[in-house]
Amino acid sequence: MKKIMFPVMLILVLMAYAPAVNAALADSTVLSISLANYDPNPAIAGDTVDVRIGIQNIGGTTTNDLMLEIVPEYPFELVPGENAVQDVGIVQEYQADSTQNIKVVTYHMQINKNAPAGSYELKVKYYEQGSNEVTQKSLSLEVKSKESAEVIHIDQTMLVPGKQSSLKFTINNVGNAPLRDLTFSWANDDKIILPVGSDNTKYIRYIDIGNGTDLEYQVMADTNAQPGLYKLNLYLTYEDSMSNQTKTISTFAGVYVGGGTDFDVAFSDNTNGQMSFSVANIGSNPANSVSVVIPDQPGWSASGSNSVIIGNLNKGDYTVASFKLQSMISNMTSMTSQNRSFRNNTNFQGRSMQRQTNSSSDTLLIQIAYTDTRGERNVVEKYVKIGLQNIASADGQAGFQGRRGAAQQTSFLSNNMLYFLGITVLVGAVVVHRKYKSRKLLDPGFKMKDLFKHQKK
Numbered sequence: 001m002k003k004i005m006f007p008v009m010l011i012l013v014l015m016a017y018a019p020a021v022n023a024a025l026a027d028s029t030v031l032s033i034s035l036a037n038y039d040p041n042p043a044i045a046g047d048t049v050d051v052r053i054g055i056q057n058i059g060g061t062t063t064n065d066l067m068l069e070i071v072p073e074y075p076f077e078l079v080p081g082e083n084a085v086q087d088v089g090i091v092q093e094y095q096a097d098s099t100q101n102i103k104v105v106t107y108h109m110q111i112n113k114n115a116p117a118g119s120y121e122l123k124v125k126y127y128e129q130g131s132n133e134v135t136q137k138s139l140s141l142e143v144k145s146k147e148s149a150e151v152i153h154i155d156q157t158m159l160v161p162g163k164q165s166s167l168k169f170t171i172n173n174v175g176n177a178p179l180r181d182l183t184f185s186w187a188n189d190d191k192i193i194l195p196v197g198s199d200n201t202k203y204i205r206y207i208d209i210g211n212g213t214d215l216e217y218q219v220m221a222d223t224n225a226q227p228g229l230y231k232l233n234l235y236l237t238y239e240d241s242m243s244n245q246t247k248t249i250s251t252f253a254g255v256y257v258g259g260g261t262d263f264d265v266a267f268s269d270n271t272n273g274q275m276s277f278s279v280a281n282i283g284s285n286p287a288n289s290v291s292v293v294i295p296d297q298p299g300w301s302a303s304g305s306n307s308v309i310i311g312n313l314n315k316g317d318y319t320v321a322s323f324k325l326q327s328m329i330s331n332m333t334s335m336t337s338q339n340r341s342f343r344n345n346t347n348f349q350g351r352s353m354q355r356q357t358n359s360s361s362d363t364l365l366i367q368i369a370y371t372d373t374r375g376e377r378n379v380v381e382k383y384v385k386i387g388l389q390n391i392a393s394a395d396g397q398a399g400f401q402g403r404r405g406a407a408q409q410t411s412f413l414s415n416n417m418l419y420f421l422g423i424t425v426l427v428g429a430v431v432v433h434r435k436y437k438s439r440k441l442l443d444p445g446f447k448m449k450d451l452f453k454h455q456k457k
Helices: 004-027 330-337 345-358 388-399 401-442 448-456
Strands: 031-039 046-056 064-073 076-078 086-091 103-111 118-128 134-145 151-153 163-172 178-188 194-197 201-207 214-222 230-239 245-257 263-271 274-281 287-293 300-303 307-312 318-326 362-372 377-386
Touching: 031 064, 031 118, 031 134, 031 263, 046 064, 046 086, 046 118, 046 134, 064 103, 086 103, 151 178, 151 230, 151 245, 163 178, 163 201, 201 214, 263 362, 274 287, 274 307, 307 318
Parallel strands: none
Antiparallel strands: 031 046, 046 103, 064 086, 064 118, 076 103, 118 134, 151 163, 163 214, 178 201, 178 230, 194 214, 230 245, 263 274, 274 318, 287 307, 287 362, 300 318, 362 377
């Protein structure tokens, strides 16, 4: 019984106060401020939104000169040229049941591009013009972050034909919402640049706001590729949570195929004091305007020009460059040869000289300057082992020509003297033999020693 009586008494009390409430509304202005709608819904960070505010007077007194003022706070901003205060004017009484007389005020707002997704309060104030009584109310708007991604970096801009290289793509999330389920791929229409060891597609599960990820490929350019800039088409797809559709980014980047090369240099020959070197292009690119230079270096000196221009060298080609060179080793060897007759008196000096000769380098530094396929000048340094025997051969062929001629002349004179001496001995022997025979005929007991005894007497 008590449970039934309580609701009945409550209804009776409300009915008793209803006339008083209606009388209060009839004698006052009661405004209802609400969010009519906003477009787009939800609002997009970084974009504009049209906010429509509805105004109703549910009281019994008309309001005159009503002013509505927006209070823009983060993430909301007024579009340039938009007024924060608008004059609503007259709002008729008793409009609660009549939608035709509702006042609607529209504001054009800008959403901060860095605003994360969420619900935000838009504050408005309303008052009658000239009145100090100001009422403030907050309206709730849903904001959604804009998803956006971009390929902003490729770490490799040049590929050498026939050489496997790493090619890394960096993908950044530049939007205000996480990215999920991304697919990245690239392609070269010319089929000059291809992936090695995998296909050209990679998948990314998640990239947070402001973060990025690296995708690395092993690639190779065709060994027969002509030097030049090649186009890579880049494709990135991901799910757009706002539209529930797949969004695709298509762009392109350039990768240069070509660049520098390498050389092999070897000692070739040594004739008449000139050392020859074979120079071969062992790289994957041609070399233009090739010059071979012997730089200043300890232990070596060049007679005449120290550089030779050999022109262009395609990959696999070789040529020969020759120089008149003299090494400290040959000079020391020459000095040692000239002083051989004094070895017994200069043993210590000889050992010192030998140590100096052995410690001298028989390796020559050669520089190769060339222009690569990009038009840049490069210098490659190579150390060439010549060998002590080749240096000694050069000394014998070029440094001791005068001494060799003197030695040949001395040998000629010595041979002639021996020849004349032999003839003299032979003639003397014949004369002695004839005398012996003639004496033997006269005296059968005559002996050879008797002939010499007779001569002594």
